[in-house]
Amino acid sequence: MKERLLDTQAGSTERWRQWLETRLARRRDDGLWRERLTMSPSPSATLRDFASNDYLGLARDPRLAEAQAAASRHYGTGSRASHLVNGHFEIHDQLESRLAELTGRPRALLFSTGYMANLGVLQALCDTKTHIFQDRYNHASLLDGAALSGARSRRFHHNALEDLALLLARSPEDSLKLVASDGVFSMDGDCANIEGLSTLCQRYGAALMIDDAHGLGVLGAHGDGCVGRAYSTREVPILVGTLGKALGTAGAFVAGDDILIDALIQFSRPYLYTTAQPPGVTAATLAALDILRDEPERRERLHNHITYFRHHGHALGLPLMGSQTPIQPLMLGDVERVRRWSDTLRSHGFMIGAIREPTVPSGMARLRIALSSDHERSDIDALLDILETLIQRERS
Ligand SMILES: *Cc1c(COP(=O)(O)O)cnc(C)c1O
Numbered sequence: 001m002k003e004r005l006l007d008t009q010a011g012s013t014e015r016w017r018q019w020l021e022t023r024l025a026r027r028r029d030d031g032l033w034r035e036r037l038t039m040s041p042s043p044s045a046t047l048r049d050f051a052s053n054d055y056l057g058l059a060r061d062p063r064l065a066e067a068q069a070a071a072s073r074h075y076g077t078g079s080r081a082s083h084l085v086n087g088h089f090e091i092h093d094q095l096e097s098r099l100a101e102l103t104g105r106p107r108a109l110l111f112s113t114g115y116m117a118n119l120g121v122l123q124a125l126c127d128t129k130t131h132i133f134q135d136r137y138n139h140a141s142l143l144d145g146a147a148l149s150g151a152r153s154r155r156f157h158h159n160a161l162e163d164l165a166l167l168l169a170r171s172p173e174d175s176l177k178l179v180a181s182d183g184v185f186s187m188d189g190d191c192a193n194i195e196g197l198s199t200l201c202q203r204y205g206a207a208l209m210i211d212d213a214h215g216l217g218v219l220g221a222h223g224d225g226c227v228g229r230a231y232s233t234r235e236v237p238i239l240v241g242t243l244g245k246a247l248g249t250a251g252a253f254v255a256g257d258d259i260l261i262d263a264l265i266q267f268s269r270p271y272l273y274t275t276a277q278p279p280g281v282t283a284a285t286l287a288a289l290d291i292l293r294d295e296p297e298r299r300e301r302l303h304n305h306i307t308y309f310r311h312h313g314h315a316l317g318l319p320l321m322g323s324q325t326p327i328q329p330l331m332l333g334d335v336e337r338v339r340r341w342s343d344t345l346r347s348h349g350f351m352i353g354a355i356r357e358p359t360v361p362s363g364m365a366r367l368r369i370a371l372s373s374d375h376e377r378s379d380i381d382a383l384l385d386i387l388e389t390l391i392q393r394e395r396s
Contacts, residue, residue, distance in 0.1 A: 057374030072278070082273065103241065117270075130177070133178070136158050198235040219325070328369040
């Protein structure tokens with residue numbers, strides 16, 4: 001009896017192995033195998049980094065590191081527990097107030113990552129009777145959050161308000177509805193039509209949720225993002241921002257009114273069942289917010305880089321997209337072509353994200369160039385030079 005059990009177990013382990021091997025082989029054959037790069041702490045010495053989301057060059061700012069070290073000494077490195085046990089410190093309250101203030105919302109609530117914030121909102125607010133509508137190009141965490149919530153989930157065509165309007169009109173009038181969209185689309189760099197989404201949501205009584213991971217720190221008069229103080233809590237009731245991109249640290253937050261934040265604290269499992277953000281990270285983020293306020297020249301420099309890159313990119317005939325943000329994808333289409341360009345760029349010391357399915361639809365593979373205020377004009381010129389060589393080589 002005992003032996004039979006072991007046999008069965010061995011058989012099932014073998015089936016698992018075969019199942020995984022088949023899937024891994026398929027991924028390799030499709031040319032979609034993913035590799036991690038192991039970075040050194042100062043890639044700038046050998047590599048020009050056009051892949052990171054560190055749009056304001058804050059991730060390596062010594063002031064953030066100092067704040068992080070000081071807070072770690074004071075509070076301890078870890079927060080030791082979740083927010084509802086005893087991991088919630090006054091420094092977390094301070095950061096929540098500052099984020100609420102930055103985005104012009106009554107309150108904000110910290111999450112450990114943006115991925116968890118999106119899961120946390122959708123799981124807490126939606127259930128199987130709720131209808132969620134999302135842009136087809138939304139970040140994976142919004143799609144996964146809808147799945148976790150069990151809600152009925154529909155996707156509308158990218159930035160197509162008329163498509164969303166149709167879906168909303170067809171949904172049961174008395175049902176709870178939530179529309180979710182990225183603010184700045186992470187792989188395309190274009191912005192959602194916040195105004196249009198908000199108007200539609202108000203017409204159909206839907207709650208609007210905007211994930212401004214890539215807009216926060218970069219867009220808006222105060223670096224407050226594509227929603228921020230430009231749109232009221234009534235227009236955009238649920239705002240998500242992340243701290244690991246332009247702010248250079250880690251974590252995320254949800255901003256909105258009392259009822260939203262109370263509901264998240266009570267019901268959001270990705271909020272409740274995880275260790276609170278390390279106090280050092282919180283302190284570093286406070287330092288980043290000071291810099292955001294005191295050094296608007298960083299944003300200005302970044303926007304000058306964007307204009308400059310687009311102007312010269314157009315002149316060279318590069319396949320630019322419509323983006324006015326630091327995310328400047330080159331739509332190459334074919335996975336092989338992306339690999340060729342990416343290899344050449346790498347051999348000249350340029351780090352650029354090669355993006356392909358499943359992150360983007362098949363046939364829409366691209367290089368995702370990310371600009372930063374840390375770049376020098378000469379870095380962008382050097383990049384444009386190689387891109388010119390690449391495009392001319394293809395033409396000849
Ligand atoms: C990066 C990103 C996230 C995830 O944020 P993390 O803090 O890295 O987990 C969520 N939404 C969007 C749109 C993003 O680009």
